[in-house]
Each structure stands twice: as C-alpha cells, then as structure tokens.
Amino acid sequence: MKLKVFLVGLVLMAGYSCKKETTSSLADYQGDESYTVIIGENKVGYLKTLTAGDTINIDYDYKNNGRGPTMKETLVLNAEGYPIDWQITGNTTFGNAVDEHFTLEGTEATWTDATGSGSATVTDPQIYVNQFGSPYSTVLAARLLLQAPDNTLSVLPAGNLKLTKMEELVIPKFSGEGELALTTYALSGADLNPSYFILDGDNRFFAAISPRYIVIREGYENVEKDMRELAENYSASRYETLQEQYAHNYGKKVRIQNVHVFDAKNMTVTDPVSVVVEGEKIAAIEAADATGENEVVIEGNGGTLVPGLYEMHAHSGDNGALLNVLAGVTSFRDMGNDNEVLVDLIDKINNGVLAGPRITRLGFIEGKSKYNANNGIIVESEAEALAAVDTYDSLGYYGVKLYNSMNGDWAPAIVKKAHEKGMFVTGHVPAFSNANGMLNAGFDEMTHINQTMLGWVLEPDEDTRTLLRLTAMKRFPGLDLNSDKVQETMDLFVANKTAMDPTLAIHERLMLSRNGEVTPGALDYVDHMPPNEQRSLKVALAQIADDEEDKAYREAYDKIVETLKMMKDKGILIVAGTDLGGAFNLHRELELYNQQLGYTPAEVLKLASYDMAQYLGHESLGSIEPGKLADFFLVPGNPVEDIKAIKTIAMVSRGGTFYYPSDVYPAFGITPFTEKPKVTE
Numbered sequence: 221m222k223l224k225v226f227l228v229g230l231v232l233m234a235g236y237s238c239k240k241e242t243t244s245s246l247a248d249y250q251g252d253e254s255y256t257v258i259i260g261e262n263k264v265g266y267l268k269t270l271t272a273g274d275t276i277n278i279d280y281d282y283k284n285n286g287r288g289p290t291m292k293e294t295l296v297l298n299a300e301g302y303p304i305d306w307q308i309t310g311n312t313t314f315g316n317a318v319d320e321h322f323t324l325e326g327t328e329a330t331w332t333d334a335t336g337s338g339s340a341t342v343t344d345p346q347i348y349v350n351q352f353g354s355p356y357s358t359v360l361a362a363r364l365l366l367q368a369p370d371n372t373l374s375v376l377p378a379g380n381l382k383l384t385k386m387e388e389l390v391i392p393k394f395s396g397e398g399e400l401a402l403t404t405y406a407l408s409g410a411d412l413n414p415s416y417f418i419l420d421g422d423n424r425f426f427a428a429i430s431p432r433y434i435v436i437r438e439g440y441e442n443v444e445k446d447m448r449e450l451a452e453n454y455s456a457s458r459y460e461t462l463q464e465q466y467a468h469n470y471g472k473k474v475r476i477q478n479v480h481v482f483d484a485k486n487m488t489v490t491d492p493v494s495v496v497v498e499g500e501k502i503a504a505i506e507a508a509d510a511t512g513e514n515e516v517v518i519e520g521n522g523g524t525l526v527p528g529l530y531e532m533h534a535h536s537g538d539n540g541a542l543l544n545v546l547a548g549v550t551s552f553r554d555m556g557n558d559n560e561v562l563v564d565l566i567d568k569i570n571n572g573v574l575a576g577p578r579i580t581r582l583g584f585i586e587g588k589s590k591y592n593a594n595n596g597i598i599v600e601s602e603a604e605a606l607a608a609v610d611t612y613d614s615l616g617y618y619g620v621k622l623y624n625s626m627n628g629d630w631a632p633a634i635v636k637k638a639h640e641k642g643m644f645v646t647g648h649v650p651a652f653s654n655a656n657g658m659l660n661a662g663f664d665e666m667t668h669i670n671q672t673m674l675g676w677v678l679e680p681d682e683d684t685r686t687l688l689r690l691t692a693m694k695r696f697p698g699l700d701l702n703s704d705k706v707q708e709t710m711d712l713f714v715a716n717k718t719a720m721d722p723t724l725a726i727h728e729r730l731m732l733s734r735n736g737e738v739t740p741g742a743l744d745y746v747d748h749m750p751p752n753e754q755r756s757l758k759v760a761l762a763q764i765a766d767d768e769e770d771k772a773y774r775e776a777y778d779k780i781v782e783t784l785k786m787m788k789d790k791g792i793l794i795v796a797g798t799d800l801g802g803a804f805n806l807h808r809e810l811e812l813y814n815q816q817l818g819y820t821p822a823e824v825l826k827l828a829s830y831d832m833a834q835y836l837g838h839e840s841l842g843s844i845e846p847g848k849l850a851d852f853f854l855v856p857g858n859p860v861e862d863i864k865a866i867k868t869i870a871m872v873s874r875g876g877t878f879y880y881p882s883d884v885y886p887a888f889g890i891t892p893f894t895e896k897p898k899v900t901e
Contacts, residue, residue, distance in 0.1 A: 253425070254438040257282040260558055260594035261445060264288070267354055267435050274298070280310075280354035286591035286624065286685045287313050293353055298324075301363055302345060308353050314730065314761040315687055322348045322376075329376055334735040335758040338377050348376045349410050349752060351759070355428035355435050358407055358417040365407075366423070372409075379751035380409045386416070386454055394439035402426055404450055410752035412888045413539050414458070416451045431455065431537070431561055452561065459538050459574050462887060467575055468878040470516045470901065473498045476871075478508045479520030482860065484527050484830035484843045487822035489860050495525060497850040500875040504846055518871060518878070519898040524858050526825060526866065527843050528851030528874070530832035531577065531806050533667070533723050533797025536565055540801045541576030543888070546881040547803040548853035548866060550874050551832070551841065552577040555621055555646075555667070555799070556584030556595045575879065577802075578851075580836055582646065583612030585634070587625035591685035595623075602630040609637050618836070619644025621667065624685045628653030631661035646721065649675065651685045659712040665795065666713075669722035669780055676705055690730060690762065697775035701786055710790060719793040719835075722784055724816075725809040726799045731777040733760045734770075741808035744867055750889030781816045788817055795835070796828045807867050814863045821863040850876045856894055868894040 257265035265282020278293035291310035298304045308320040322331040330339045333351040340346075345368075347361050365371045365383035372382045386404040393400050401421040408414035418426040427436040427444075429451040434444050474497045481490045492508035496515075511517075528550030536554045544552070554562060562581065569576035584596025585608045592598055597608040605626070612620055620638055622631060628650035638645045639662065646665040649655050654675030655666060666672050670693055674684060677695040682688060699706065713720070725741055733739040735758070738746050742757040749757065764770050788794060796813065798805040810828055813819045819827065833842025840849045853872040857865035872879045880899075882892035 255425075255427075255435045256438055256441050256444075258434050258436065258441065258444050259284045260432055262594045263441070264594070267356060269356060276356075278354050278356055280356070283591075285593035286689075287315075287687050289313050289352075291318065291352060291354055293356075295357075295360075297360070300345070301360065303348050303360070306348060306350065306353075308350060310352070311763065312352065312759075312761070314690065315763040316735070316760050317763050318352045320350060320352050322350070324348075331376065333755070334760070335755055336736045340376055342376075344374065346374050346376050347381060349379075349381070351755060355415075355417065356425055358405075358415065358428060359419060359423070359425035361407060362405055362417070362419060363423055375410065377751065377755070381407060382409045383407060384414070387450070391440070391443055394442075400426075404429075404454075406454065409750075409889070411750060412543070412753055412890070413455070416454055418447065418450075432558055452564075455538050456568065456574065459542055460568075462542060462884065463573065463575050466879060466884045466887075467572070468880075469572075469876070470878070473503065473512060473515045474518065474873075474876070474878065475510075475512060475515045476518045476520050476525065476854065477510075478522055479854065480522070480524045480858070481505065481844050482524055482526045482822075482825060484826045487820075487826050487860075489524060489858060492520075492522065494520075495844065495852075497873060497876050500849055502844060502846050502848050502850050505844075517900045518854075519900075520854060521856065521897060523854050523856045523870065523897075524860075524865070525844055525852050525854055526859060527829035528577075528841070528853065528872075529796075529806060529810075529828045529866075530836075531797055531802035532795045532832060533721055533799045534577075534579075534802055535799075536562060536576070536579055538565055538568075538574055538576070540803065541565070541569065541574060542884070543803045544577050544801075544806075545575050545872055545874050545879060546869065546884055547807065548869050548872055549802050549806055550577050550851040550853075550872070551838070552579045552802070553618075553797065553836065554579050554581050555797075556582065556593075556623070559583075559596060559615075572877070575874070575877075577874075578838075578841075581617045582644070583608065583615075583617040583620045584623065585609075585612075585620055585626065585647075586623040587627055587650070589625040589685060591683075592625040593623055596621075599626075602627070602633055605630050605634050606637050609634060609641070609643070613638075613641045613643060617643070619646065619664070621645075622647030622650065622658075624648050624651055624689070626650040628657055631658055631663075635662040649684070651683055652680065654678075655709055656712060659709070659716055659718055662716070663718055665719040665721055667721045667723075668799070669720065669724070669784060670727065672709065672720070673699070673780065673783060675709065676703075693727075693731065693776045693780075694769065694772040695776075696779040697772060699779055701779075701783060710786065710792075713787065713792045714790055717793075719795050720784070720787055721795040721797050722780075723797055723799045723809075724780070724784065724812050725805050727777060727780055728808075728812065729800065730761045731773040731780075733762075734764060735760045741805065741812075744864065745804050745893075748885075748891040748893060753889075784817055788819075793831075793835075794827070796824075796832070804867070810866070811863050820860075822860045824863060825859060825866075850874075854897065870894050870897050 253269045255267040268279045270277045276295045280291040282288045294307045296305040304324040306322040320333045384406040390399040406414040417428045431452040477494045496504040530551045534552040568574040588600045599605045649671045655672040830842040859865035880896045882896040
C-alpha cells in the first residue's frame with residue numbers, strides 16, 4: 221500500500237505555554253486500545269491499554285527468538301497529564317524481574333527501578349522516564365511536550381526530553397471509509413539516539429516505529445512496513461546530516477605527523493614517523509618531521525596509529541555504524557540481518573552518504589518454529605535450506621550462519637553445498653543437537669562459547685530455542701574440562717581447524733551484571749554517557765534470584781574463561797566479536813582477552829586487525845603500509861603497553877575520510893574522551 225505523505229520537514233514544533241486542565245487529562249481517551257507488535261513483518265506480541273478515569277492499565281508482551289519482555293503497568297495521571305503514580309512489573313527480555321514504581325506527592329517525587337531508589341523535590345513540571353515500561357508512554361510524554369516551551373522538559377531521574385515533529389501523513393482507515401490523519405515525532409535527549417512514534421489527529425497513540433520493530437494500532441497491520449520505512453528514513457536522515465557535518469574529505473594529501481605506528485604483522489611499535497594519505501590509500505610513511513606541499517597536517521603529538529579494528533559478530537544498523545567508526549572499528553562481519561535493510565545500509569556507506577564500517581555479510585538461515593528469530597531466510601525443510609544457500613551465493617554473501625530452530629540433521633548437507641560454492645559456514649548449535657554434531661558437519665567456526673559448552677551439560681531433549689540456552693549456563697561450574705566429553709570436542713576443533721567466536725563480553729554482561737551496579741565492561745566509559753544510557757548500564761540482564769544463583773553465574777563465567785584459555789593453549793583461533801553492537805563493547809572484548817585469556821596487548825591488537833583481515837581475505841586491510849587502504853585510528857598513548865589506550869581515540873581515518881570523535885560525540889550526548897588533534901589545512 222502506498223501512503224499519501226505530506227512532508228513538512230525536520231522542523232521543531234512551535235512552543236506553547238503550559239495550560240492547566242480543569243477536567244481529567246484523559247477525558248477524551250477513555251476505553252480500550254489494542255496494538256500488535258511486529259518484528260520483520262512477523263506478528264510476535266501485543267500491547268493493550270484500558271483507561272478508566274485518570275488510570276491507564278497497560279499489558280505489553282512479545283516474544284522473538286524464544287525470548288522477550290512481559291510487562292504490566294498501572295499509571296495514574298494528575299489533571300495536567302503528569303504521572304503521579306506508576307507501577308511496572310514483569311520481566312525483561314532475558315528474564316530479569318521488574319518491579320519499578322514512581323510516586324509524586326505534592327512536590328516530592330520518589331522512584332525505584334533496577335538501579336535502586338531515588339527522590340527529588342519537583343518545583344517545575346517534570347516527566348518521569350521509566351526504565352522498563354512499554355512504548356505507550358511516548359504518547360503521554362508527547363502531550364506534555366507539545367505544551368512545553370521549545371517542546372522540551374527536564375525529566376526524572378536526570379536529563380531533558382525534546383519532541384521534534386517529523387511528518388504529517390494520511391492513510392485509509394481500516395474500515396475502508398475515510399482517511400486517518402497521522403503525525404510522526406522524534407523523542408530525544410534520554411538516550412544515544414531518538415525514538416520515533418506516531419500519533420493520530422486526536423493525539424492518540426498510533427505506533428512506535430523502528431526499522432525492524434513496530435507496535436501498531438490493531439487493524440492497521442497492513443501498513444506496518446510503510447511505517448517502519450519511515451523510521452528507517454528518519455534514522456538515515458539523521459546520520460546523513462552527521463556525515464555531512466563531521467566527515468572530512470580534504471581533497472588533497474593528509475599527513476599525520478609525529479606518530480608511532482603499531483606494526484600489526486610484527487606486533488611492534490615504530491619510532492616516530494609521519495603517515496601520508498592520498499585518496500583512500502596510504503601513500504607513504506616518512507620521517508616524523510617530513511613535510512610536503514599542499515597538504516593537510518594532523519598533529520600526532522607522539523601518539524600511536526593503530527590499524528582499524530574488526531567487529532566479527534555484528535548485526536549492522538545505521539544507529540551503530542558511526543559510533544563504531546568513532547571507536548576505531550572500521551570493519552564489520554554481519555552475522556544476520558534484515559537482508560533488504562542491510563543492502564541499503566551498505567550502499568549508503570559505500571557511497572559516502574553514511575559513515576560506517578566495511579561490511580562482510582553472512583546469510584542468516586533459521587528454521588521455522590514458534591521460537592524462531594525473524595531475520596534472514598526462514599526455512600521449513602532441508603530443500604529450502606539448500607535453496608537459501610543458493611540465494612545467498614547469488615547475492616555475493618561471504619558465507620552463511622545457521623541458527624537455533626534449524627534442524628541439526630540438515631547441517632551436513634548445508635555445509636557441503638556451501639563449501640562447494642566456496643562459502644564459509646558458522647552458526648549456533650541447532651536445538652537438540654550439540655557442538656560435536658556441527659563440528660563433524662564441517663562448521664568453519666562456532667558462534668558463542670556457551671553454544672559449545674551447553675553440549676557438555678544438557679540432556680538430549682532439552683530445548684535451547686528458549687532462555688534455557690542462557691540459564692543452563694548455571695550448570696557450568698560442575699564441568700571437568702579434562703573429562704573425555706570436553707576433550708572430544710576440543711580435539712574436533714583442533715583436527716578440523718575450526719575457529720571460535722566466543723563473544724566473551726556479552727557473557728560477562730549476562731553473568732556478572734547486577735541491578736544497581738555498573739556492568740564491569742562499562743566502568744571506563746559510563747560517566748561519559750547520557751543519563752538514560754548510564755542507567756541502562758546498571759541493570760542485570762538475567763534474573764539473579766538469590767546468593768546461590770549469584771555464585772553459580774559468577775563461577776560459570778570463570779569456567780567460560782577457563783575453557784577459552786584451554787582453547788587458546790590448544791591453538792584454536794579465537795575470533796573477536798561482541799554481539800553487543802561493537803564500539804566500546806569491542807574495546808572491552810579485547811581488554812578481556814588481555815586480562816583474562818592471557819593475550820598480550822600487542823597480540824590482541826594484531827588479532828583484531830591484521831589476523832582478521834587475513835581470515836576474511838582482505839589483503840588491502842589490517843596493517844598500516846603504503847598501498848593499503850587508510851583504515852586506522854590515533855590514540856594519545858601506547859596500546860602495546862596498556863590496551864586501555866584504545867579507549868581514548870583522537871582521530872579515525874576510514875578510507876581517507878577523517879573523523880574527530882571529540883567533535884561528534886556531543887551529538888549523541890557523550891562527553892568526549894580526549895582532545896581533538898591540531899589540524900592545519
């Protein structure tokens with residue numbers, strides 16, 4: 221269905237002075253409202269509201285990939301439309317129990333969420349930003365922001381919210397009679413990126429939208445794809461604007477003067493030099509004080525240039541593309557995506573419209589079940605799975621990734637066909653199978669260390685399409701890594717030269733995060749983040765019921781580290797990826813390899829740059845040498861002495877396009893980590 225869209229541009233709505241209501245703020249919104257949750261064009265859940273007087277009851281539930289949130293909210297508003305009582309209970313996507321509440325009595329506000337309790341004296345109107353509530357709360361914020369000066373209000377616990385009007389549009393009413401007027405909005409200020417939603421002409425909630433996920437009013441499911449495309453366009457437009465503002469293509473040679481270079485091949489750091497970039501390639505490496513005519517000069521100040529890093533377990537999106545480049549992550553291996561969205565993203569990155577890493581694609585193949593993920597190609601037979609291999613091969617994909625709901629018995633035929641086509645194969649261990657089965661089938665790499673280890677602790681009939689694939693890790697402490705069953709798997713890895721993509725950082729986040737404490741991997745950057753992002757970094761992913769469970773998860777993480785150290789000692793290649801979006805999380809992944817797996821900082825940097833370029837066959841990447849693509853970043857310190865130095869990046873070159881993180885981070889609400897180098901044009 222085509223929409224009749226009337227674009228009014230990315231303009232701010234006119235401000236209004238606050239006006240007190242004399243009747244219920246919900247007088248015009250009585251009754252029930254129902255919404256459908258859709259991911260990748262598949263219905264996966266619902267949102268329902270019941271409004272009576274000034275009280276709204278909300279029921280929100282969806283399941284994708286065998287997991288998802290379940291929330292119930294009771295929300296009471298005062299006459300002006302501000303929450304005065306808000307109760308949220310349920311569980312998060314990974315099972316963490318939720319018991320969040322907010323109360324406003326007179327001028328005293330109190331709240332409790334997963335990070336703890338807080339209070340404030342409210343002298344001016346403020347909105348409480350919930351931690352775990354449904355997307356329905358955007359409409360409540362919007363009604364208040366529409367009346368606020370500059371459409372901006374301070375919020376509790378901290379920060380500000382700003383409402384931006386995006387477009388007005390009309391669609392046919394689902395009844396077939398007449399048209400429904402809609403307005404799309406962006407809500408920004410609390411997080412790294414805006415959220416997008418739609419109200420109807422009566423300022424009633426119509427949809428919350430993102431490129432892959434939507435909550436849309438029941439009866440209008442037939443326009444959900446069009447609505448998601450709006451969110452995709454808004455996000456792309458935001459990043460296109462950032463690219464125009466902050467990407468520097470100087471149009472002449474660029475000299476980075478007085479820098480050391482990390483030699484990734486030999487794991488050494490050079491004496492001071494200057495590196496000259498012309499176009500998208502490194503033209504020369506010359507003396508530290510060398511000069512040239514008609515050049516842009518970037519002062520290196522004795523810092524270190526490091527080859528661009530690889531995030532080997534990414535699920536690419538425009539929201540994270542620029543942030544990864546700013547973190548020195550100039551190459552992605554995409555492990556499964558909405559194929560249409562990914563093609564569009566790659567085109568925009570390659571054409572310079574968006575900033576982003578170079579993307580190597582793996583085609584996602586998932587089996588059809590009530591637990592399946594809604595990504596890539598979903599199949600119901602071995603024949604369909606083999607056809608999916610053909611499809612990905614015809615589209616130029618590097619390889620394929622098999623997922624949880626696949627029938628493990630199909631793996632040998634899939635691998636055989638993929639290998640005949642020169643394609644790489646990796647993936648999860650399909651439900652009711654084990655790592656040995658996939659290793660014997662010929663997997664080139666195993667994804668997630670827990671997927672391999674579960675084969676040592678699960679019974680044959682236990683279903684890993686559910687959260688069991690996470691909660692069963694509590695059994696790991698009892699593992700004897702010298703046992704025959706463990707060593708049999710290790711021997712298969714070695715004999716088949718199969719690599720391991722452990723995603724250690726996400727296991728740390730899952731198993732060591734606790735409510736109210738900053739997750740260990742974020743300690744070095746949490747204070748630089750915007751308020752709601754800081755808050756999210758103080759929340760456990762899993763439900764930790766008691767001291768016994770706390771101990772089990774901590775010891776299970778130690779067993780994972782012990783297993784990976786054994787793999788490293790046996791010569792099994794460890795591939796550095798996060799499944800957490802890369803950027804700061806990839807820095808943490810590498811830091812963990814250094815601190816816990818026994819890699820030196822130089823070994824880690826080589827692994828994440830030169831080794832991964834070789835692994836993927838990228839001969840023009842992975843090291844800083846004349847003739848190679850100019851993918852590298854500048855840090856003030858020496859990361860060979862301290863791996864933490866990669867967390868303070870002053871400059872990034874991605875193919876000769878230069879970025880200065882200290883200039884760009886404020887656009888995300890991030891406080892810069894270091895100063896911008898002096899640039900002479």
